[in-house]
Amino acid sequence: MTDLRRVARTMFDAAVRRADPARAVKRHLEVPAAGRCYVLAVGKAAVPMMRAALAKLPEVADALIVTNPENACEVEGATVLTGSHPVPDVASAEAGRAVMRFLDQAGEDDTVIALISGGGSALMTAPAEGISVAEYGAVNTALLGSGLGIEQMNLVRQQIDQLKGGGLLRLAALAQVRGYLLSDVIGDDLRAISSGPTVAPIGTATEARHVLENAGLWEGLPNSVRQHLQSASSPGPLPAATNLLIGSNRHSLEAMLDAAPDGYPARIVNDALTGDVVEAAEEIVEAALAAKSPVALIFGGETTVRLRGTGLGGRNQELALRVAELVTDRLPAGWVFLSGGTDGRDGPTDAAGGIADADTLGRVRTAGGDPAKLLANNDSYAALALAGDLLICGATGTNVADVQVLLIPA
Template structure:
């Protein structure tokens, strides 16, 4: 059997490969081809997988009249014959606002007989900031930072984001009318709620402004938001209806977990997907993982998928996957077996760092101490990146060009 750390990385790579956006889109076009157009064809790709999805769509729909991809700054991919725009993630920036204006202009130019093929993947919410009238990019960025720091889950964050945007929560459909819209969606949201993926540009909104206000008040964020944001959310004028669209889900976290399970079984491990709902606070998620860390009689792979949250109280740097891996390493019981634990974002990036996550084992805490670092103090400062870096336990993959949330593998050998 290969080294457990190498095997954990092999399983992670299998998860990423299962979410390959080009292959997923090719399969979806074969099963659910977009309608024919009597007018123009407009291809709009938004998200961390946007370039790969757009390149495949252009091959499947030759002669498109407009082709735009909006992805994150760390994705260097180009698409011949298309406009590739890059933007900030997870905090929106002016480049994203400019990209949003380009998308809005392309959609506004649509007429009867035209077709829009929307290619949606994770990250699209931050990448395409189009502030509602009366709001600025700075207003939206302030809200986004507050939502991230509060540890809200993706559905809660997107409930608020949709109410502040021209494109989210079905806004793309309103702008494109009367053209037909067909969307192919790669999910980074646990449970695959299409309203939450990239804040649902091709589906109806998650909720109302009143519900967004209630959420922000319950989270203790309302009073600290910009005055213009509070005024906008306090206006309960009914929104314009959202036109119909056809939406196809083409990839998900669960599909990637199943690919990991197949790879683990092929390597000779007893395999079980423990949970595809590893969500909520990262400390609680660590306890779920630790509850599975027990002696085994045969090599075993225990798999998890989801997207946790971190309630920021310190000033350090890291991300939810790095913090989860560090917590497991520091609190792991002695079980008399070899073990490793990997937690990684399938997009290749965890928080504002170059790492996808962490890959730890029973000696991680010792390596951190040997490097002269205090692991518990670093954890208390939300500085999981520094702790794992000291141990040589950062998971570095580079941008993967896809995103189906996070995956975890706990490998145990007698």
């Protein structure tokens, strides 16, 4: 690993450490003054968030964790369930039913503490009446391959799920609900984090239908989903709740600034890098070509990939490969670009993203691959594997979206 590749990895690791969910919970969690206390933790950071809460709360009536299998482990004093990510399945639905039973315990003088982190949209599901788990999963598969942004996807999810878009509040209507949220959403819209179980929905069923029609997805959806969205009535007002943002992507970008090496002036170019990964790559390269080197250019956000092929990969892997393709012979030799998900998992792979440099495409070709064909097939994982450029770190136990750094020597 070259010095700049090590620097890029060090900066990524700093971003992950800054998103420590346990430290955030310890700093912000308030102990209820009276009544029984029920603690629910949902998302990829659920385990450390729950451990921190149990350590601070003097007494807990019941505690339930819903997380991904990679982050699941035994937590004394809590029940641990796993769901599927990024596409929900039967386990996700079973977790959703368990959450509904859990909430049903809370009474008028009780408090439900909801520890919410990214990934909960898939890990915990409760499909609306008449929609099967398989049909619900098919909708999510279509959304993930559509190129839609997270807010639009979660607007749809909220309208076909009993727990999302404030659904948790309705199910715990007698109790006081306090939400503590770790954001994986750029802009930190609380309604979009894990599809907003403790806040108002992003939109209506009619707006969800318009999103699906504009994306060309409506006609391909299961009949049960279309019928539900066409006939859904407007719900009444939500019960009151308290919600607090306790961590975000911006905090991690600032940690990357602090970790930049001497001699490499660092700056955050864009802390809201969203939209199609092709356009994001172009934006990064444009900033690189305009920058005075040496420099460390930092980005954060959550891009989308429009699936056109049958390959395996994720938005960070594809972004790394596309940047490499665009900057070939246009930057000083020795540049390094890293794009990674702070949760340690990019798409349905074991990689967090990729680390590319000026020789990445050459190594792919030497190993027998065609970078352009692999990209066209959305097969970024195979391409980066051939180059030895996958970013592998394992599940991190947190999730504040994605971070990128482009290091350009003099």
